[in-house]
Amino acid sequence: MATDIKAALGRQRIETPSWAFGNSGTRFKVFAQRGVPRDPYEKLADAAQVHRHTGVAPTVALHIPWDKVDDYAALARHACDLGIAIGAINSNVFQDDDYMLGSVTNPDPAVRRKALDHLLECVDIMDLTGSDTLKLWFSDGTNYPGQDDLRSRQDRLAEALAAVYDRLGEGQRFLLEYKLFEPAFYATDVPDWGTAYAHCLKLGPKAQVVVDTGHHAPGTNIEFIVAFLLREGMLGGFDFNSRFYADDDLMVGAADPFQLFRIMYEVIRGGGYNERTAFMLDQCHNIEPKIPGQIRSVMNVQEATAKALLVDGDALARAQSEGDVLGANAVFMDAFNTDVRPLLAELREEAGLDPDPMSAYRRSGYAEKIVAERVGGPQAGWGA
Numbered sequence: 001m002a003t004d005i006k007a008a009l010g011r012q013r014i015e016t017p018s019w020a021f022g023n024s025g026t027r028f029k030v031f032a033q034r035g036v037p038r039d040p041y042e043k044l045a046d047a048a049q050v051h052r053h054t055g056v057a058p059t060v061a062l063h064i065p066w067d068k069v070d071d072y073a074a075l076a077r078h079a080c081d082l083g084i085a086i087g088a089i090n091s092n093v094f095q096d097d098d099y100m101l102g103s104v105t106n107p108d109p110a111v112r113r114k115a116l117d118h119l120l121e122c123v124d125i126m127d128l129t130g131s132d133t134l135k136l137w138f139s140d141g142t143n144y145p146g147q148d149d150l151r152s153r154q155d156r157l158a159e160a161l162a163a164v165y166d167r168l169g170e171g172q173r174f175l176l177e178y179k180l181f182e183p184a185f186y187a188t189d190v191p192d193w194g195t196a197y198a199h200c201l202k203l204g205p206k207a208q209v210v211v212d213t214g215h216h217a218p219g220t221n222i223e224f225i226v227a228f229l230l231r232e233g234m235l236g237g238f239d240f241n242s243r244f245y246a247d248d249d250l251m252v253g254a255a256d257p258f259q260l261f262r263i264m265y266e267v268i269r270g271g272g273y274n275e276r277t278a279f280m281l282d283q284c285h286n287i288e289p290k291i292p293g294q295i296r297s298v299m300n301v302q303e304a305t306a307k308a309l310l311v312d313g314d315a316l317a318r319a320q321s322e323g324d325v326l327g328a329n330a331v332f333m334d335a336f337n338t339d340v341r342p343l344l345a346e347l348r349e350e351a352g353l354d355p356d357p358m359s360a361y362r363r364s365g366y367a368e369k370i371v372a373e374r375v376g377g378p379q380a381g382w383g384a
């Protein structure tokens with residue numbers, strides 16, 4: 001049993017986001033940290049540290065244009081030299097003045113064309129980097145009732161998605177992300193999983209939904225959404241993070257480890273624990289150091305996964321079929337309350353890693369090295 005669980009944990013892959021290594025903050029203040037990367041190459045070097053100490057984070061997602069470079073093939077080679085690879089390409093149609101009234105749903109056809117060209121450019125970058133996943137998030141929406149026609153905006157969105165879908169090559173897919181609100185406050189054009197699901201369903205198997213755990217109303221049962229999407233073959237992956245209030249982008253598993261466990265249970269139960277589901281982090285480390293913030297997040301996902309794998313399926317099925325409410329709940333809680341840290345330490349040692357990635361990183365001297373070496377030049381951050 002423990003051997004099976006360890007084997008399953010050994011196969012786990014968690015993707016880090018390049019933007020987690022740059023400076024970030026709130027609309028009130030972005031705090032600069034020393035040693036932060038100045039370009040995408042340095043971001044990849046930091047991501048490689050997360051993989052070096054955890055052994056389960058071999059890919060890093062890019063965000064375009066934050067990670068724009070002249071030679072994407074060279075960037076992919078750099079990743080390879082560091083022992084990692086480029087993961088999902090994240091599009092960005094939310095940071096240009098032209099997008100004030102929307103990107104692909106903008107009433108102005110010229111702005112829509114510009115947004116679509118960017119999305120198609122992201123597919124070109126997939127070709128150049130070997131990435132198989134495009135992540136689409138649209139900040140599009142309206143702030144005031146009557147501001148624009150809700151239905152026409154859906155038509156424009158569908159048209160753009162179809163054009164991107166048609167451009168996808170063999171083995172490529174896009175993941176459509178939804179978000180309840182922000183930056184639009186009255187109506188968001190892709191506000192929920194249902195809207196994302198309906199658009200993807202119309203297009204075909206290369207379009208799937210991505211669940212960003214921070215993009216729901218308080219109290220939403222995210223694991224239900226996960227179970228449903230998996231049942232329909234429409235769950236493409238996760239943007240993992242934690243929230244207390246809205247889209248806080250805090251470390252996954254920090255605010256609600258029980259919720260993360262419940263999500264991972266449904267992933268396993270629904271047959272989604274494999275390479276077809278992208279387990280990505282989408283976080284910003286505003287006040288904590290970034291590389292250990294990512295290491296901690298990866299470990300939190302591993303711990304939730306280990307606990308979910310520990311759920312005794314036979315005992316649970318028996319209790320459920322007998323209508324034993326408390327018994328079934330106890331099976332769940334027993335797994336959640338198990339201390340899986342020794343098991344994960346053992347797994348790391350067997351893989352030739354330090355059993356404690358956080359302290360291994362601290363002892364490596366990498367943090368001091370980047371502070372000493374990365375002097376001068378503008379630091380990477382939102383918008384760079």
Ligand code: PSV
Nearest residue numbers: 090137177179212239247282
């Ligand atoms: C939007 O809030 C989002 O979750 C999307 O994934 C963006 O690309 C990402 O955050 C940027 O941090």
Ligand code: MN
Nearest residue numbers: 177212239282
């Ligand atoms: Mn996200």
